[in-house]
Amino acid sequence: MDVDVLIVGAGPTGLALGIDLARRGVDALVVERGETLAPGSRGKGLQPRTLEVYEDLGVLDEILAAGGAYPVGMIWTDGEQVGRHAMFDPAEDGEEGSRFTGPWMVPQWRNQEILLARLRELGGTVAFGREVVRIGQNAEGVTAHFASGAPVRARYAVAADGGRSAVRRALGIPMAGETLDPDRALVADVRIPELERTWWHVFPPSGPDSGFLALCPLAGTDQFQLVARLSAGAEPDLSPEGVRKLVAERTHLAPEAVTELLWASDFRPRAALADRLREGRVFLAGDAAHVHSPAGGQGLNTSVQDAYNLGWKLGAVLGGRAPEALLDTYEEERRPVAEHVLGLSTAILRAEARRGAATRQLGLNYRHSSLSEETRRDPGPLSAGDRVPDLTVDGVRLFDRLKGPDWTLLTLDSGVFLVRPDGYVGWAGDTEDGLGTYRARVGLG
Known part of the structure; x- marks a missing residue:
């Protein structure tokens, strides 16, 4: 294999995924068909949940300084x-x-510059002028062929190449939707x-x-x-x-x-969703998987969070710390989110909903995921599958404890919580009874 993961597309989705993999020590390559980063302000609004993701990825200070x-x-x-x-x-x-x-405004071209600088700081690479024209795969890996230059062989590939995704089309994955x-x-x-x-x-x-x-x-x-x-x-x-x-x-x-x-x-303006987000060893993320109306500033944010969901799972499987089946939960978790957000952005375009709490994306959860296990008799407001709030407990900020690429065990007055690397509760219990069984199931030993 040339690399562990090939990421097609150097927009916010591909760059965020590249950063997440680089900090996990995964050998990943981002390829971009353009000779430079895409110009234009495009998706300019970063919602609160994305800002939290950016803090964990190490770019928040630059993003806050660049926008308003x-x-x-x-x-x-x-x-x-x-x-x-x-x-x-x-x-x-x-x-x-x-x-x-509320949302923070940063022109997309500047957002991408900041993400690219962070990726390079971590030792990651973007190869510009590399247009994918054909992609094939077998049980061991994926081979991408380009309009020019040598092919690249990877264990997994991620299509983050936009709404007209060449990779999605090469895989023959339909995208159903409507013109709004x-x-x-x-x-x-x-x-x-x-x-x-x-x-x-x-x-x-x-x-x-x-x-x-x-x-x-x-x-x-x-x-x-x-x-x-x-x-x-x-x-x-x-x-x-x-x-x-x-x-x-x-x-x-x-x-x-x-x-x-x-x-x-x-x-x-169009709303569309790919029929599936995975084909063998190739995953669809961002606009390659779902296309939104610009109303409400949901598309780019949902896309970055696709990357945040997929990054830790690829890292765990490639590092031998989790079974390959963990990757099945990417579509299980992200497709319902995409469906929900597509409905929201369409409703906002049609003046049927306002840009309020739902657009901030803090309430999105994975409660119905197979990775979410709630064992408490009375769960309270924070349940397995929920995002951990940014709270300070006994003088300690929880987000400071959660930073980084690993799982975190929290013991609070309301119970015991095993928090996933992306900041969502995986397992919750009144005590640690049953935690070992969950850890073994998700590959934590």
Whole structure:
């Protein structure tokens, strides 16, 4: 084998997985078909649960320094400010057992730079300009073939190469879903020096043949992210002239107010889920497994947490500390989460749900997983399968005890908890009776 794990795609999913494997001593290689990291602000919102994951992966300080909180929306009509709108319902400090009360804005290109720097710090590698064109496997491993360069042989492979995943298509895994809007949308990063950066500027449709446009100041930069729903049947014009014309048509700004277009793309909002998240020794993660509407900032966050779930399991199996069957729990746990979050993001797009507690992703759990074993007669608020809250007990912060790639045994007033490497309770009991049986089952001896 050339490597233990081949990760296809150097977006947030692939990079986060690379970091998690590198800190476990797993020989992993990330390959990316582009010559550089993907440009653009894209998924800019990091939810509280993802920020907790980033703390464990060792990038939280850089992420906090690179971004900022979301601004309040300012609604404009005919060049006049007509109202304000809070885009997210914040939590009170400590309300959900987290130090974070809402999403943190970091442009995706900057997020990726931070993750790549951390991966390299740990000795990990990204090979750019490596486009997968064919993939095969047998009982021992996976072979990936590229448009140029030698093939790579790995014990396992992970497709983290986006919604149009070449690996998923090569494996013949269908992705079922629905188009949520028949009209296309445009997203771009622009500079507009004259526009105030205090607000997230929202311009509702001016008529039945128009569409909304929003300009969000990107924290940590001098740029705005422009998002616009195009008129029915309109083809996107991603040129600087096209973007300037769109801004002038939808806002009070003159075309020349847009002094620079840094990046632009178009998309049609869609919700879709792969029929399965594993084919033999190949796993699907992130957008390769599930595609979300951008509403509510759920896609990137769900994707990073896919990586966080899969990383410790691959590390345990490759290190000989757990049976290969442990890898079956990846789909068992992550597919229901993806289904739930897809429904949530679709409901937010359709104005049927708000961006509140559910979007922060702190309440997602694995209670129904085969890895979750609750033996207490009266479990109380923290049950097997739940995320351990960020609490301080007897002057000790629990998250400080949980950091790192290992399982943690906690004894608290409410019982005994064996916490998984990803911060969820695996086993809970009133005493340690039965803990040995669980440990043997999951490969802990």
